[in-house]
Amino acid sequence: MSEEELVSKTQIKNEMNDRQALGMQLTKLAPDTLKKIGLSEELLEAVLFYKKITANGALKRQAQFIGRLMRDTDPEPIQAYLNKLKGDNAEHNAAMQRLELLRERLIESDEALTELISDKPDLPISELRTLIRNARREKEQNKAPKAFREIFQLLKQHHQ
Incomplete structure (x- = not known):
């Protein structure tokens, strides 16, 4: 068995939840700041659209969608940029x-x-x-x- 096959479902779910949480941190940033991070166009549009939504159910669906987009995104540069913004760097x-x-x-x-x-x-x-x-x-x-x-x-x- 390769190392990829040994990853548990729980571990995969936790990683996906972490990425969704990271995506939700993006929703708290100003649009100008978001553009500086270098997000994919689809993810940037999803985050900006999330900011416009007011209905609770729609917010949850959009959060899920952002989480899904984050699965295909490398979280390291995003996390590094957020850390720099927070002064944690x-x-x-x-x-x-x-x-x-x-x-x-x-x-x-x-x-x-x-x-x-x-x-x-x-x-x-x-x-x-x-x-x-x-x-x-x-x-x-x-x-x-x-x-x-x-x-x-x-x-x-x-x-x-």
Whole structure:
């Protein structure tokens, strides 16, 4: 007997229920977000249609249909995208923390900027210098950290 034949019916049902639950998580997302995931056209349409339904029985049927479509869909990329949206992605969180630390170092010393420029020559250096100068001024004057936030967004944009 091959390994595929040894899978129990219960295990198959549990897997199908998990996929349907994953499909139902998709119904809670905004249409623009759904389009970014890269779902099949049929699954995307089914999820968007689910959002329009108001009758209970029809909702159940559409949920079953989404579950059926999920059987033919690889759940890994969908789950990874949902985890990223929730902030559960450890790799993503670590990258954001590294960017925050880099931002702190940039504000504290000019040496960090020199290192960054040598590592990332494609950065808009003059804009970054202006933001750092403004962030230092904001910190001294206890103003709202507008430039501080903009530095993070700039770093995030160029570190992807």
